[in-house]
Amino acid sequence: MAKTPPGSRGMTTRLKTAEGRSTASQRWLTRQLNDPYVKAAKERGLRSRAAFKLLEMDEKLHLLKPGMRVVDLGAAPGGWTQVAVQAVGPRGQVVAIDILPMDPVAGATVLQGDFQEEEAEARVIAAMGGRADLVLSDMAPNTTGHTSTDHLRIMGLAEIALDFAQRVLAPGGAFAAKVLQGGTEAEMLAVLKRDFVSVKHVKPPASRKDSAEMYVVGVGFRGALAL
Template sequence: MAKTPTGKNTSGRGQRDLKVKVKSARGRKLSSTLWLQRQLNDPYVKRAQAEGYRGRAAYKIMELDDKYRFLVPGARIVDLGCAPGGWAQVAVKRINALGEKQGKAVGRIIGVDLQEVEPLAGAEFHQLDFMDDGADDQVKEWLGGRADVVMSDMAAASSGHKQTDHMRIISLCETAAYFAFDVLEEGGTFVAKVLAGGAEGELQKLLKQKFTKVTNMKPPSSRSDSSEKFVVATGFRG
């Protein structure tokens, strides 16, 4: 059994009590208190803080790329809804955006978001609504050509109604997919977050028309109580 520096056992009930408990504060909703408590006890949140990542979502893109290998040296990446920049942090290293891997091609990453994002070495962030007319041409201009990967960890603001939230994120993902059709190079990859819930059939059908392979994955770092999963579409037909 594990022991503390004082020699006391930390197994059983004593170990469970090590979890941080947050007291409800006046004026704060119960849902906010529960969210804060979950954050404080989340091992991926703690790991992200220790390893210098901007959020726990960094581990989701790591796990997706470890399996599908789309963030390769020299790749040109578009990161939709890039704030706070965790996915871009991972991509910068893997695509060799800083040229640190000698003898490897140097990649490029353009991140866009409605809000301003703190600068990150090796990435280029812009405030832009990717749904605006001409946004695809603007991104290609910044990128200097077409993209090898379009990735999105976007989620619509929660309404608290599961079915409504599901429809919103599926709609957002479909819009991101059409954006990808406009900017991807032939053979490119589209990666996006969706919520399981029954309405994603049309999205899957659309992607299968445009890509040679479409798969779905729930990364280990995705919370078990979350209905999120990620669609990975490879081999864009052009």
């Protein structure tokens, strides 16, 4: 599978009808119709354009390897799970969990539940059969349009994902989570630098240019909390 879809060519596709749609809805639909990543995802059987974000990060940082144990937090609709399954192969283990229902992904264990709950954490660990080599989080809250509020909300999700990763990662493992540009909160960054050998911020090409999203990646987990 190619990592990045080719650039779009040809004329812009326009909506056949805008009747009954708000201006914002029309803009969103037009962007979707002309987004090469959306088109490539459909062509390749991927559940979301977000799958290319993980593919591009992996191409740069080599996060995914055959035989790895991977946890995908807030996994629905499953685009990242699909990428992880293909990368780790039959010797690997991928566990996807989301509070929302998610269709099965061949080669992965799909769990429904809140990963913050103790019971869900135990289910994830049992499904993996041991500690994880990589914890992924592409979670994002519904945006409000208020920059400061949205930043706090997405950082809150990243922090609880990191807390989970600290509990389930094996020494040497990695963590990747979505954040917003504007700076990772100082406290979280300090924890990442303390617990991981290397910490980087990455904005993959599949992240839209007008989006403030980026990803924080920690590699080389220094230790693990007792299960």
